Amino acid sequence: MKKNAVLAYFLAFIACISTAYAEAKSVVVVELFTSQGCSACPPADALLQDLAEKPHVLALAFHVDYWDYIGWKDTFAQPVFTQRQKTYAKRLGRKHVYTPQMIINGHHDVIGSHAMEIGEILSDESKEPQxxxxxxxxxxxxxxxxxxxxxxxxxxxxSEILVIRFRAASQVEIKKGENKGRTLSYSNIVTSVSKIGNWRGTGTWKASYASSGTDKVAIIVQGKNQGRIYGSAILP
Known part of the structure; x- marks a missing residue:
């Protein structure tokens, strides 16, 4: 894609999601499944960086490990993140997993670098009350x-109540594999996912837990078996 076309593409994306935020009624959760060893992933990583700055988006990067065999072991990847993507694939009727993939609010599946399609989904989802x-x-x-x-x-x-811990930002020098020689920037890198309870969908749920470490923390209320996401928040 030529430089001018790339610029136009990103400007259109920004315009689309800016319109969405003006009418937003809820926080939209965007999960990017990505890998440092995937040459197609940097554009999607850049999109997630932009989304991470938006007030009505909870953007999360889940690094998967199935590209490690190519020659570069992803420094953020965990098998549990790969399994999370596989669970989505099964529930959404996909035979295979791939990168870069974005899952939006637990039920939209889109290629992670398709900016305009992502912007349109964000616009629609943000208008739904949380x-x-x-x-x-x-x-x-x-x-x-x-x-x-x-x-x-x-x-x-x-629904299940999940605690997701994530690192705000990091740069990685890639020394092997498809992205060899590049220094790549990442945002909102997930470090752990823990279930802390169940919510029956009505009434109230209360709990307390110890806060520790330097990672940021988000709470997600998600339908069982990684269903639709009904609520989310980044904790102070």
């Missing part, structure tokens, strides 16, 4: 959570 409202309070090394129904939402199925 079904699960998440409130948090941090005090003396402990975080208290309260999850309840949104006043404007429809009843939701039983």
């Amino acid at each position: 079904a699960a409202m998440i409130e948090s309070l941090a005090k003396e090394g402990e975080i208290s959570l309260l999850i309840k129904n949104s006043d404007n939402s429809r009843p939701t199925p039983q």
Whole structure:
């Protein structure tokens, strides 16, 4: 793609998602499945960097390990992230996993570098009221959570409550593989995913847990078996 075409592509993407934020009613969760060893991934990584700066998007990078055999072992990859992608593939009717892939709000599957399509999905999803409202309070090394129904939402199925820890940013010098010789920048790099409870979809759910480390923390309310995402928040 020529330089001018690339510029036009990204400007159109920015315009599309800017319109979405003006009408946003909820935070949209974007999960990028990526790899340092994938030559097609840097454009998607750059898109995620841009999305990570947007107020109504929770952008998360899950690094997978199935490209490590090419010659470069991804420094952020974990088998559990590969399994998360495989679970999505099975539920969404895909026979194979691939990179770069974005899953939006747990139920939209799109190639991670297709900026315009991503922008359109974000626009649509952001207009839907968030079904699960998440409130948090941090005090003396402990975080208290309260999850309840949104006043404007429809009843939701039983869901899982996930704690996702992520690193804000990092640069990696790639010494082998398809991206050999490049120094690549990454944002919102997921380091762990933990289930802390279940929400029955109505009423309120309360819990507290210890806060530790320097990673950022997000809470996601997601339908069982990695279903639709009904609510999310980045904790202070």
